[in-house]
Structure formats: C-alpha cells, structure tokens
Amino acid sequence: MSRSKLSLIGLIGMVALVAACGGDPSTATVEDGGEVVIEASEYQFTPDTIEVTAGSTVTFVIRNTGQLRHEFMIGREVRVTDGAKDGFTMDFFHDLEPVVVPADAVMEDMDMDTDTTMGDMEGDEHMDHGFMVVRQPDEEASITVTIPEDAVGDWEFGCFVEDGAHYEKGMMGTLTVVEG
Ligand SMILES: [Cu+2]
Numbered sequence: 117m118s119r120s121k122l123s124l125i126g127l128i129g130m131v132a133l134v135a136a137c138g139g140d141p142s143t144a145t146v147e148d149g150g151e152v153v154i155e156a157s158e159y160q161f162t163p164d165t166i167e168v169t170a171g172s173t174v175t176f177v178i179r180n181t182g183q184l185r186h187e188f189m190i191g192r193e194v195r196v197t198d199g200a201k202d203g204f205t206m207d208f209f210h211d212l213e214p215v216v217v218p219a220d221a222v223m224e225d226m227d228m229d230t231d232t233t234m235g236d237m238e239g240d241e242h243m244d245h246g247f248m249v250v251r252q253p254d255e256e257a258s259i260t261v262t263i264p265e266d267a268v269g270d271w272e273f274g275c276f277v278e279d280g281a282h283y284e285k286g287m288m289g290t291l292t293v294v295e296g
Contacts, residue, residue: 143163143165143166143167144165144167147169147172148174149173150174151175152175152176153179154273155179155181156181157180159286160287161287165289165292166273166289166290169263169293169295170263170268170294170295170296171263172262172263173262175258176188176258177257177259178251178258179255180252180255180256181253184277184282185250185277186250186282187223187274187275188248188249188273189203189204189246189247189276190272191205191271191272192206192271193205201283202245202279202280203248204272204274208267212261214260215259215260216257216258221250221257222247222248225245225246263293268293268295269293270290270292271293272291273288273291274289275288
C-alpha cells in the first residue's frame, strides 16, 4: 500500500476520533433549570436539534450571530399563506406563559391590514403567527418556559423571514420533548 494511502487512512481515523470525542455541536440536551444558546445566522440554527423533558423549566437563548434579522418560532405543521411559508399551524407556546427578556423581543399577533407597513416588517407580513421572537444582528433574547406534559413528541422550530426563504434555506430545527 502506498504511503499516501496509509496516511489517508490515518487521517480518516483521526477525523472519526475527533468527531466522537467532541460530541455533536448541532445537538443539545437541556436539563431542568438549564439553558441552551441557539445561534441564528444565515441560514441555520445552531444547535438544530434540542431535547427537553416534559415538566422541566428551560431557557432558550436566541442569539443572532448573523447579518440579517431572524425569527424564532416553535410549532408543528408549517403553514403556507398565499404560497409563502409563514409559520406553524400549531403554536408550541399556545396556552403557555413564556417569560421573554427583553420583553420587546416578542412580536405579538396584530390585527391590521396586510398593506400596513411597520418598519422592516414591510413585505413580510404574517401578523397572526402565534408566539414569535425577533432579533436583529448582535441581539439576543431569552425565553423561559415550563414544558407541559402534553407536549411530548417532536416539534419544529424555524425562521420564516422573507416569505419563508430563510426556512427554505435551512433555518429550521427539531425540538424533542421526552417524558419526564
Ligand atoms: Cu432567518
């Protein structure tokens, strides 16, 4: 066997070892009372797989490390309005009372004409989106919530800025709620 082949095998072995030792940075498990920092950038969430336990109280810190405005929503069944993906049909936070710091990071549902413009929300209308946190570059916000027992199962989180383009480009992840 050639020397270059041997060193290639060695390299593959080392890469596998590093991957095994470092854990998977895209997966996080949050303990009761713990927090996970979720970095939002173009166009992904890191980590993109989060596991929490029903009955526990956890904090999601949404940190925008990118160059664009990003959103954070959790739900089930991506909703399409006028051909654009704009959120979830089922809102994870519905009936929950998440505590958000700073409070103005939360975009409330609004009852307004879709042609009404509001700062950079122009052309990006989804006013009945359910619970949503919005962060500009270099901003962050924490969402503290107690995970209900009936939330066991898989949920999705996503960013639907630019008529769902961010979601299409990969700004999505999975939140798994396991039984406590
Ligand atoms: Cu985004």
